[in-house]
Amino acid sequence: MPETTIPNTPTFVLVGHGMVGQRFLESLAARGLTPAAGRARVVVLCEEPRPAYDRVQLTSYFAGRSPEELSLVEPEFMEKHGFELYVGDPAGSVDREARTVTARSGAVFPYDTLVLATGSYPFVPPVPGKDTRGCFVYRTIEDLLAIEEYAKGAETGAVVGGGLLGLEAAGALKGLGLRTHVVEFAPRLMPVQVDEGGGAALLRTIEGMGLTVHTGVGTQEVTAGEDGAVNGMALSDGSSLATDLVVFSAGVRPRDQLARECGLAVGERGGIVVDAECRTSDPAVFAIGECALASDGRVYGLVAPGYEMAETVAEVLGGGRAGFTGADMSTKLKLLGVDVASFGDAHGTAEGALDVVYADSRSGVYKKLVVTADGTLLGGVLVGDADDYGTLRPMTGSVLPVSPEQLVLPAGAGGPVTLGPSALPDDAVICSCHNVTKGAICEHTTLPEVKKCTRAGTGCGSCVKVIGQLLPQSQDTGLCGCFPYSRAELYEIVRTLRVTSFTALLDSHGREEARGGEGCEVCKPTVGSVIASLAPTVGASGYVLDGEQAALQDTNDHFLANLQRNGSYSVVPRIPGGEITPEKLIVIGEVARDFGLYTKITGGQRIDLFGARVDQLPLIWTRLVDAGFESGHAYGKSLRTVKSCVGQTWCRYGVQDSVKMAIDLELRYRGLRSPHKLKSAVSGCARECAEARGKDFGIIATAGGWNLYVGGNGGATPRHADLLAQDLSDAELVRLIDRFLMFYIRTADRLERTSAWLERIDGGLEHVRDVVVHDSLGLCDELERLMADHVTGYRDEWAETIDDPERLRRFVTFVNAPDAPDPSVRFVPERDQMKPDLELLAGPVLAVRTLEGTSS
Amino acid sequence: MTTDTLSAPVAVVRIAHADGWVTVCDRALLSPGRGAAVLLPDGGQAALFMDRSGAVRAIGNRDPFTGAYVLSRGLLGTADGRPFVASPLLKQRFDLATGVCLDDEEVSVPVYAVRVE
Numbered sequence: 001m002p003e004t005t006i007p008n009t010p011t012f013v014l015v016g017h018g019m020v021g022q023r024f025l026e027s028l029a030a031r032g033l034t035p036a037a038g039r040a041r042v043v044v045l046c047e048e049p050r051p052a053y054d055r056v057q058l059t060s061y062f063a064g065r066s067p068e069e070l071s072l073v074e075p076e077f078m079e080k081h082g083f084e085l086y087v088g089d090p091a092g093s094v095d096r097e098a099r100t101v102t103a104r105s106g107a108v109f110p111y112d113t114l115v116l117a118t119g120s121y122p123f124v125p126p127v128p129g130k131d132t133r134g135c136f137v138y139r140t141i142e143d144l145l146a147i148e149e150y151a152k153g154a155e156t157g158a159v160v161g162g163g164l165l166g167l168e169a170a171g172a173l174k175g176l177g178l179r180t181h182v183v184e185f186a187p188r189l190m191p192v193q194v195d196e197g198g199g200a201a202l203l204r205t206i207e208g209m210g211l212t213v214h215t216g217v218g219t220q221e222v223t224a225g226e227d228g229a230v231n232g233m234a235l236s237d238g239s240s241l242a243t244d245l246v247v248f249s250a251g252v253r254p255r256d257q258l259a260r261e262c263g264l265a266v267g268e269r270g271g272i273v274v275d276a277e278c279r280t281s282d283p284a285v286f287a288i289g290e291c292a293l294a295s296d297g298r299v300y301g302l303v304a305p306g307y308e309m310a311e312t313v314a315e316v317l318g319g320g321r322a323g324f325t326g327a328d329m330s331t332k333l334k335l336l337g338v339d340v341a342s343f344g345d346a347h348g349t350a351e352g353a354l355d356v357v358y359a360d361s362r363s364g365v366y367k368k369l370v371v372t373a374d375g376t377l378l379g380g381v382l383v384g385d386a387d388d389y390g391t392l393r394p395m396t397g398s399v400l401p402v403s404p405e406q407l408v409l410p411a412g413a414g415g416p417v418t419l420g421p422s423a424l425p426d427d428a429v430i431c432s433c434h435n436v437t438k439g440a441i442c443e444h445t446t447l448p449e450v451k452k453c454t455r456a457g458t459g460c461g462s463c464v465k466v467i468g469q470l471l472p473q474s475q476d477t478g479l480c481g482c483f484p485y486s487r488a489e490l491y492e493i494v495r496t497l498r499v500t501s502f503t504a505l506l507d508s509h510g511r512e513e514a515r516g517g518e519g520c521e522v523c524k525p526t527v528g529s530v531i532a533s534l535a536p537t538v539g540a541s542g543y544v545l546d547g548e549q550a551a552l553q554d555t556n557d558h559f560l561a562n563l564q565r566n567g568s569y570s571v572v573p574r575i576p577g578g579e580i581t582p583e584k585l586i587v588i589g590e591v592a593r594d595f596g597l598y599t600k601i602t603g604g605q606r607i608d609l610f611g612a613r614v615d616q617l618p619l620i621w622t623r624l625v626d627a628g629f630e631s632g633h634a635y636g637k638s639l640r641t642v643k644s645c646v647g648q649t650w651c652r653y654g655v656q657d658s659v660k661m662a663i664d665l666e667l668r669y670r671g672l673r674s675p676h677k678l679k680s681a682v683s684g685c686a687r688e689c690a691e692a693r694g695k696d697f698g699i700i701a702t703a704g705g706w707n708l709y710v711g712g713n714g715g716a717t718p719r720h721a722d723l724l725a726q727d728l729s730d731a732e733l734v735r736l737i738d739r740f741l742m743f744y745i746r747t748a749d750r751l752e753r754t755s756a757w758l759e760r761i762d763g764g765l766e767h768v769r770d771v772v773v774h775d776s777l778g779l780c781d782e783l784e785r786l787m788a789d790h791v792t793g794y795r796d797e798w799a800e801t802i803d804d805p806e807r808l809r810r811f812v813t814f815v816n817a818p819d820a821p822d823p824s825v826r827f828v829p830e831r832d833q834m835k836p837d838l839e840l841l842a843g844p845v846l847a848v849r850t851l852e853g854t855s856s
Numbered sequence: 857m858t859t860d861t862l863s864a865p866v867a868v869v870r871i872a873h874a875d876g877w878v879t880v881c882d883r884a885l886l887s888p889g890r891g892a893a894v895l896l897p898d899g900g901q902a903a904l905f906m907d908r909s910g911a912v913r914a915i916g917n918r919d920p921f922t923g924a925y926v927l928s929r930g931l932l933g934t935a936d937g938r939p940f941v942a943s944p945l946l947k948q949r950f951d952l953a954t955g956v957c958l959d960d961e962e963v964s965v966p967v968y969a970v971r972v973e
Contacts, residue, residue, distance in 0.1 A: 481935065503908060517934030518889060518907055521942035521949070524931050551889030555929040555944035558890070563944055567924040815892035815904065816880045823899065824918075824925040841923030 011041040012317065013101050013109050015091040015258065016117035020289030020306035022052035022072050024115060025083055027314030035082030042083045043109050045101070047090035048140055051078075056303055058144060059168050062175030067141050094262040096282055113284055115313060116259060116272060120252035120290040120301065125160070129222030134230030134245045138169040139252075147247065151176040154244035158182075158233055160219050161250035162189040167335040169249040170211060174336070181212045181241055183233070185250075188215055193331060193342040194366075197359050198383040201366035205338050205384060208364070214241070222246055254291045254299050267293040276323035277316050278309050286313045296326035304328075304433045328432055330396075332382075332389045338364070339386035344379025344396040345370050353378055358408035367408040375399045390466035391421050394428030394438070421469045430470070431456035431463045441470050479750060480522035482506060482514035487675060487750045491530050500540040502527050502552050521554075526750045528552030529637055532673035533745050536793035537786055545797075545807060556635035559811065560797055561617055566836035568825045569617060570610040571597070572634035573624050574670060577644045577662035577682075578605025587627040595620055598833045604641035604679065606632060611834060613825050615818075618811050621798045630796040633671060637751075639678045642666040643691070647684030647701070656701030658684035661730070665699075668734065669741065671794045675748040675757075678741070693721045696754040697737055702726065706733045710740055711758035711765070719755040722765045725773055735784065739772040742783035871902060871914050872969035880904065883912065883972055891928035891941060893917050902968050903928035905952060907939060913952040914968040919943045920957075927965065 012028070014021055025044065033039045046052075053070040061070070078085045092104045094114065101109045122137035124130050134154075136147050151157065157173040159166050162184025173180040182189070188199025189206070203213055218236035225231035232242045254271040265273040265281040271293030278286045278294075289306035293299050300306065305327035315322035330343035348355055348370040357368045365384035369392070371377055376399050382389055388407065400407070401423050421430075426439035436456035444450045450467055451457050457464045478484040483506075485493065490505070499505045505527060507515045519527075528549055531540050541549065545558065556562050561569035573588065588607055592599045597620075598610040612620055633639060644662035648654035662682040669678070681690040682699040691714075692698025698709040704727035712721025725736055748757040758765055770776040772783070801807045812818040824841075827834035867883040873896055880894050886906040894902040894914070901917035905928075917925045922945045930941040932952075939952040949958040950965055957963040 513937070514934065517937070518932045518939060520933035520935065521931040521947060524889075524933070548889070551887055551932075554931065555926070558929070563926065563929070565922060565924060565945065567926045813893055814895040814901075815885055817895045820895055822893075822925065824901070838923075 009035075009038065009040050010112035011043065011110060012113045012115060013043045013045070013111040014115045014117060015045050015101065016119055016289075016291075017044050017046035017048075017052050017085065017087075018117060018119045018289070019052055019055055019072060019303050020119070020310050021046075021117040023307045024117060024288060024310035024314060025077075025081070027311050028317070029077075029081045031314055031318045033314065033318055035084075036080065042081075043111075044078075044083055044085045045089055045091045045103055045109075046085060046087045048142065049088045050141065051085060051087060053141065055139070058138075058141070059171045059175065061141075061144055062172060070141070091258055094258060094285075096262050096264075096285070099284060111284070113286065113317060116280075116285065116287040116291055117289045117306075117310070118255040118258060118291040121255050122165075122248060123251045123253050124248045125219065125250055127219050127221055129224060129230075130248070132222050132224045132230050132246075133228055134224075135222060136245065136247045138165065138172065138247050138249050144172065147172065147245070148176060150245055151178055154178060156181070156243045157245045157247065158241060158243040159247045159249055160233075161248065162186070162213065162215065163192060163249070163251065164190060164331070164333065164335070165252070166249040167206070169247045170206075171336045173245075173247065174209070174211060178244075179210075179212075181214065181243060182206075183214045183217060183219055183235065183241070185218045186215065189213065190335075190340065193340065193346065194381045194383060195347055195368065197357060197368060198340075198342075198366045198381045201359065201361060201364050201383045202335075202338060202340065204361050205364035206336055209336060211336070252290065252301055254293070256291055259285075259287065259291070267297075267299075271299040276325050278313050278324055279316075286316075288313055294324060294326060298326065300327055300329075302327075302329065302331065304435075307433060308435060328429075330393050330432055332386055332393075338384060339382065339389075341382040341386035341389040341393075342380070343389065343393040344377070346379045346381050348378070350378055356404040356408055358405075369404045369408060371400070371404050375404065377404070387465075390430070390463050391424065393432070394424050394430060398425070421466045430466055433463075434458065438470060441467055445472055447471065478511070479526060480520055482510050482517070482519050482523045484511050485509065487526055487530070488747045490527060491534075491746055494527070494530050494538060495534055498538040500531060500538055501548055502531070503548065522750070524552040525554050525557070525637075528557070529673045529675065533790075534786070536789035545801070545810075550810075559614060559617060560621075560631060560635060560801065561612065562635045564610060564836065566825055566838070566841055567822065568610070568836065569612045569614065570608050570634070571612055571617070571620055571624075572602070572606055572608050572632035573629035574632040574666070575606040575641075576666040576670075577642055577659050579644075579659055579663060584627060584629070587623070587629075591620055591623050594623075596827075596834060598835065602634075602641075605643050606641060608634070611825075611827060611836070613822050614811050614813050615821060618802050618808050622802050625796075625799050625802060630670070631798045636671075636673065637676050638671060638673050639666070639669040639680070641679065642669075643679075643681040643695075645682075645684050645689035647682075651684060653687055654684035654701070655703050656684055656706065658682040658690065658699075658701055661699065661706070661733075662690075665734070665737065668791055669737075671797070672741065672745075672790055674741070674745045676751050676753045678754075694718065695721060697721070697740060699733065705729050708733060708736055708740075710768070711755045713753055713755035717755070721755075722758070724765070724769060736772060738787040739780050739783045740768070742786050743768065743772055743779070746783075867972050869904065869912055870971045870973065871896075871904070872971075873897065877971060883910075886912065889932050891930065891932070893925070893928040901925050901928075903930075903941070904970070905932055905939075905941060907932060911939075912970050912972050913939065914970045915941070915950060915952060915955050916965040916968075918965065919945055919948075920963050920965060921946055921948055 051073045089103045089105045091101050093102045099111050122139050157178040158181040159170045160183050162182045170180050170182050189202045220234040220236050223232045232240055234240050256266045256270055256272045259272040260266055272280055272287035274280055274287050274292045276295045278288050280287050288309035309324045312322040312324045332341035353370050359366045367382050369380040377395050424438050428438045430438050434455040436454045440454050441450055457467050477486045506519050561571055592609050600608050602608050642662040642665045644658045647658035679695045680697050681692040681695045683690040683692045684701045692700050693709050694712045694714045698712055698721050700707045706728045707726040708724045709721035710724045713719045813822040814820050826837040826840050828837045869880045869883050870877040871880050888906055888908045891903050891905045894904050902914045903917040904914045906912045917927050919927050926944055929944045933940050940949045942949045955964045955967040
C-alpha cells in the first residue's frame with residue numbers, strides 16, 4: 001500500500017520558541033522524530049519576532065554581540081528537519097476537545113500532542129506609576145532595544161530588584177552609560193543564591209564599579225514629571241531617588257494563561273501542573289521549562305532544568321522512558337564581571353550542616369563551604385573567585401579528599417590546595433546544563449569533539465575549564481600530529497643541531513608515523529619561523545622564500561602580502577613610527593590609484609592597499625621600493641609596527657623624543673620572525689597617547705628616561721602590559737628589549753602572543769625579569785648575540801624579490817597561463833572605492849563543477 | 857638539489873579534462889610541497905600539487921567554504937598517511953586523493969586525474 005494514502009504520523013504542536021522550545025526541537029531531531037525523517041509533523045508557534053536566542057546572555061549585547069549572534073538556531077536547522085516555524089504568531093487559544101490550537105493570526109493547527117513552552121513573564125510589583133512612560137522590563141531582545149532607544153535621552157536609570165536578573169539589567173544600564181541604581185527589598189543582593197557574607201562581598205565589588213545599591217528598601221511609587229515621563233521613585237524608607245527610567249526586574253512568573261483558559265490544572269501560585277513525564281492534567285498536553293510546575297512542586301527559573309524537561313518529553317514521545325523529578329539549582333555566573341556561584345545546600349539548611357567560611361571584603365572574595373561533621377560536602381557559595389566551582393559542585397554529597405578550610409583559603413595563605421578534576425568520581429556531573437558526567441567526557445579527546453558528541457560545555461560554559469583539564473592533551477605536549485616536541489623544544493633542537501631543513505628535522509625528530517611525509521599546516525610554518533628566526537645563526541638563508549623554506553610558508557609569507565577573502569592580496573609598506581614625508585604619501589596614493597586599490601589607514605599608523613592580484617604584486621612593489629619603501633611584514637608572524645605619539649618635539653607635554661625612539665626600534669626589529677606577530681608603541685609622556693600598554697612591548701617616556709612594559713594586548717582578550725623596568729637610558733632600553741624578545745621567541749608556543757606567554761610560563765613576570773634583567777640563567781649574552789645577528793642579517797624581502805627573476809617567477813596566477821589574470825578576482829564599487837565582488841564568490845559562476853565527472 | 861629524484865630529462869604534467877588530457881606544464885615548474893593554479897580550457901580552475909617524492913595530484917581550486925579560488929595556495933600535509941592541502945583562508949583540509957574535506961565530510965571538491973610523462 002502506498003504510504004501517502006494514510007499519513008498516520010502524529011502532529012506535534014510546540015507553543016513557544018524560547019531556549020527550552022528550541023532544545024525540545026533539537027531533542028526531537030536527535031531522535032529522528034522529524035518531518036524530514038517521515039516520523040511526525042512539527043508546528044512551532046513563536047511569539048517573538050525572531051527564533052530562539054540565548055536569553056541568558058542577553059546582556060552580552062552590550063559587549064558587542066548582535067541579536068543575530070545570540071541566536072540558538074543554526075542556519076537551515078528548521079528546513080533541514082522540516083519543522084514549520086511561525087515567527088511572530090503566538091498561540092491564542094487551545095481547544096482540547098477538538099485538539100486544535102488557534103494562532104493569533106487565525107490559523108488553526110490540529111495536534112496529537114501539544115507541548116507548552118511558554119516560559120515566564122517579568123513580575124512587576126503593583127506600585128502606583130508602574131506603567132509610566134520610562135518604565136520597562138528586561139526579558140527579551142525587544143525589551144533591550146526599547147531600553148537602549150529610551151536611554152539615549154537619559155542619564156540615570158534604576159533597577160527594581162537586586163537578584164540575578166536585576167543585576168543583569170543593571171549591567172545593561174551601565175553598559176548604556178547610565179548612572180545606575182539598584183533597589184532591593186531584601187537586606188542583601190542576590191538573596192536567593194548567596195548568604196549574608198556573600199551578599200556583602202558582592203555589594204562592595206558592585207559599588208566599586210560605580211553602581212549605587214539600596215538594600216532593605218521597597219519601591220513605593222514611580223513618579224512622573226510634567227511631561228508624563230518617569231522622573232523618580234519614592235522608596236519605603238521615605239527617601240526618593242531621581243531617575244529617568246525604571247527597569248522592573250523583581251522576578252518572573254510562569255506564563256500559564258493559555259493553560260488556565262483551556263482548563264488545565266495550574267498551581268496555587270501559578271505554573272502548569274505536570275507529572276514526572278512533564279504531562280499536564282490532559283495526557284495529550286505537556287508543559288516544559290519555566291511555565292511548568294514540576295512534580296516536586298517547584299517552578300524552575302533556570303535553563304538547565306528546562307533543558308532536562310525538554311529531553312524528557314522528546315524521549316517519552318519517542319516511546320522511551322524518562323522522568324524529571326527535580327533539578328540541581330546550582331548556578332555559576334558572571335554578573336557585572338563578578339563571579340558568583342552557589343551550589344547544593346548553599347544556605348546550610350540541612351540538620352548538622354557546618355559552615356567553613358573565608359571572607360575578604362577588601363578584595364571582594366567570599367567563599368563558604370557547607371559540610372557535615374564528617375567532611376561530606378553539602379553545598380557552598382563562592383563570590384569574587386569561583387574558579388573552584390567546576391570541581392566542587394560535582395563533589396557535592398561526597399567526603400572531600402582534603403580538609404575544607406584548605407579549599408577556601410587563597411593561594412599563598414598556608415593551604416593552597418586546588419582540587420584537580422582527577423579527584424572526581426566518574427559519575428560526577430561536570431556539565432549541569434546538559435547533564436554530562438566526567439566518564440562521558442573522558443571518552444573523548446578534544447574539546448570540539450566533547451562539545452559535538454556530548455554537548456557538554458555548550459550551555460553556560462562554566463565547565464569548559466574543567467573539561468579542558470580532563471582531556472588528555474597534557475600527556476602529549478607535541479606541536480602537532482607530526483612532532484612530539486613543543487615549539488620551544490624544536491627551537492632548541494634547530495639551534496643546537498643547526499638544522500636548516502624542515503624535511504631533515506621531520507625525518508630525524510618527527511613522530512615515527514610522520515617521518516617521510518609532508519608534515520602539516522601547523523608544523524610547516526612553525527618550523528619555517530624558527531629557522532627564519534635563527535637563520536643568521538644556524539647558517540640558513542635569511543630570505544624566507546629560498547629553497548625548501550618556500551614550501552613551509554603560509555600563503556601570506558609566500559607572496560609577501562596578505563590574502564583577503566576573495567583571493568586578492570593587500571600590501572602594507574613599512575612606515576616606521578608612523579612618520580612619513582608628503583612625497584612618500586603621494587607615492588602611496590599614486591600607486592593605489594594606478595592599480596585601482598582600496599586604501600585604508602590601519603590601527604598601526606600605516607596604510608593598507610587592498611585588492612592586488614598575485615601578478616600585480618611585483619609591479620606594485622617595484623614602484624614602492626623605488627620610492628624608498630620596504631616591506632611592512634604585515635603578512636608575517638614578525639614585528640608589525642612601533643606606533644608613536646608626536647612626542648617632545650611638538651607636544652607641550654612630551655618629555656622624550658618618542659618618534660625617534662619608535663623609528664629606531666621599528667628599524668631594529670623589522671623582519672624578526674617570532675611565534676606570533678609583535679606590536680609595539682612609544683609614548684612621549686605618561687598621558688600614553690600611543691597606547692603602549694596595549695602592546696607586546698610598550699615604552700613610556702619619563703623625565704628620567706624610559707619605562708618598559710611587556711605582555712600587553714588589545715583584541716579579544718585585552719591585557720595591560722606589566723612594567724618590566726623603569727627609567728632606562730636609550731642603550732639600556734634597547735638591550736633589555738633585545739633580551740626580552742629573544743627569550744620570548746625561544747620559549748613561547750606557536751601562535752602564543754607575549755601576553756599569553758607571560759601568563760603561562762612558570763614564575764610569570766618575575767621569572768622573565770630574573771632572566772632578562774638579572775641574567776639568572778646566564779643567557780643574556782647569547783640572547784643579545786642572537787639579536788645582533790638578526791640586525792646585521794636583515795635585508796628587505798621585497799627589494800630582494802624584485803631584483804631576482806627566479807624569485808619573481810612565483811607571482812603568476814596560473815602555472816600554464818602566466819599572462820592570464822585571475823578571472824575570479826573581481827570588484828564592485830562602494831563609497832568611491834572598490835570592494836570584492838562577493839556575489840561572484842557565492843555563485844558557481846565559473847563552470848568548474850561541470851568537470852566533476854572526470855575524476856571517476 | 858632535488859633534481860636527482862626527477863630522473864626523466866623532461867617530464868610533462870597533463871591533467872584529465874572533458875574527454876582528453878590537457879598539457880599543463882613542465883614538472884620542473886612545480887616546487888615540492890607547494891601548489892600551482894591551472895586555468896582549464898573552459899575557464900575553470902584546478903589546483904596542482906607536487907609532494908616531496910615528486911608525485912603530482914590535482915583537485916578543484918575553489919575553496920567551497922569561502923568561494924575563493926585559492927586552494928592552490930594552501931600548505932600540503934600528510935595526515936594518517938594521506939596527502940592533504942589546507943585552505944589558506946579558513947584552514948579546512950582537503951584530501952588530495954578523494955577531494956573530501958577532512959574537517960567536514962559533507963563537503964568535497966572535484967578531483968582530477970594527473971599524468972606525468
